[in-house]
Amino acid sequence: MSNAWEQQVRRVVPYTPGEQPDFPDMIKLNTNENPYPPAPGVQKAIQEMEAEPLRLYPAPGADALVDALAEYHKVKKEQVFVGVGSDDVLAMAFLTFFNSEKPILFPDITYSFYDVWADLFRIPFQRQPLDQELSLRPEDYFGENGGVVFPNPNAPTGLLLPLTAVEEIVSHNQDVVVIVDEAYIDFGGESALPLVSKYENLLVVRTFSKSRSMAGLRIGYAIGSEKLIKYLNDAKYSFNSYTMNRPSLELGTAALADESYFCEMTEKIIATRERAKKELAELGFCFGDSKANFIFAMHPKVNAEELFLALKEKHIFVRYFKKPRIDQYLRITIGTDEQMDQLFAFLKEYLQKRGVL
Numbered sequence: 016m017s018n019a020w021e022q023q024v025r026r027v028v029p030y031t032p033g034e035q036p037d038f039p040d041m042i043k044l045n046t047n048e049n050p051y052p053p054a055p056g057v058q059k060a061i062q063e064m065e066a067e068p069l070r071l072y073p074a075p076g077a078d079a080l081v082d083a084l085a086e087y088h089k090v091k092k093e094q095v096f097v098g099v100g101s102d103d104v105l106a107m108a109f110l111t112f113f114n115s116e117k118p119i120l121f122p123d124i125t126y127s128f129y130d131v132w133a134d135l136f137r138i139p140f141q142r143q144p145l146d147q148e149l150s151l152r153p154e155d156y157f158g159e160n161g162g163v164v165f166p167n168p169n170a171p172t173g174l175l176l177p178l179t180a181v182e183e184i185v186s187h188n189q190d191v192v193v194i195v196d197e198a199y200i201d202f203g204g205e206s207a208l209p210l211v212s213k214y215e216n217l218l219v220v221r222t223f224s225k226s227r228s229m230a231g232l233r234i235g236y237a238i239g240s241e242k243l244i245k246y247l248n249d250a251k252y253s254f255n256s257y258t259m260n261r262p263s264l265e266l267g268t269a270a271l272a273d274e275s276y277f278c279e280m281t282e283k284i285i286a287t288r289e290r291a292k293k294e295l296a297e298l299g300f301c302f303g304d305s306k307a308n309f310i311f312a313m314h315p316k317v318n319a320e321e322l323f324l325a326l327k328e329k330h331i332f333v334r335y336f337k338k339p340r341i342d343q344y345l346r347i348t349i350g351t352d353e354q355m356d357q358l359f360a361f362l363k364e365y366l367q368k369r370g371v372l
């Protein structure tokens with residue numbers, strides 16, 4: 016029996032983030048972080064940073080970062096919204112745009128924060144099943160709904176929808192807001208950003224956490240029509256005017272300035288991912304053609320949870336979801352070549368010991 020006050024509590028089942036273990040010898044491939052450091056300009060900006068200005072509030076409009084992003088993406092600054100990681104941006108977008116009696120639509124296998132925000136904000140939702148190959152079928156999103164959200168590439172599958180398919184979804188949903196979560200688009204996908212000028216109702220969400228190696232700083236952003244961004248800002252200023260702290264504004268801007276480092280690191284991760292596909296295939300793993308910085312793989316002859324625990328024992332951390340349809344898969348983040356080699360060596364030994372290789 017709960018107390019009277021407890022019956023009025025807004026109860027939620029929270030999102031479960033990946034573990035953040037801390038062992039000196041660990042190989043951490045469980046939360047899709049980037050194995051390489053942020054751009055050298057970020058380190059330099061940290062060294063030059065002064066404590067004194069911290070007595071002042073940051074710019075409420077996050078101007079330096081918004082301007083830098085607008086220039087980077089060749090859009091107006093009125094088309095850019097920034098937040099404390101894309102989780103903050105997505106949460107604010109759910110709160111602002113998904114305000115219908117009709118259910119919003121997202122895939123059954125996808126980023127597991129979507130249903131949590133929907134529950135938190137009392138937004139009705141419907142999960143549209145991915146097909147047998149875990150691909151998203153655009154036509155499943157053509158029916159009446161209160162909004163659409165999906166990651167592209169999808170997580171945790173890593174599978175990319177071609178831009179033509181993304182546009183089909185947007186063009187069939189011009190009466191609602193469509194959010195495309197591009198957390199992993201920099202690892203070889205084609206962005207929906209060019210569609211923003213054509214569709215007033217399309218919001219593209221990005222993050223500095225993966226491709227820019229800055230998960231610890233918490234920077235995310237969205238690009239959309241001026242109207243969409245105005246509505247987002249109205250909600251944000253009704254909630255917390257100063258979401259972006261001074262260091263984030265400064266360091267985020269510094270990260271954007273070094274395009275060649277950014278390209279070099281993302282290309283390196285893509286190369287390691289493609290090599291990992293060959294290695295994993297040789298070991299008998301099955302997986303889709305990931306365009307993200309992780310591979311979602313299963314082995315027909317080994318139990319995923321057992322393998323996950325065996326890896327963990329060796330301080331090799333990957334992500335395991337004990338959920339229907341995907342409980343025989345492991346999501347493996349792409350690390351450095353050295354880290355991946357250690358993973359492959361362990362897997363080879365594990366499979367040999369079990370006589371399945």
Ligand SMILES: *Cc1c(COP(=O)(O)O)cnc(C)c1O
Nearest residue numbers: 100101102126166198222224235
């Ligand atoms: C990692 C991730 C996010 C959140 O990233 P932030 O660190 O909050 O910017 C959002 N969506 C998807 C699909 C992700 O994988």
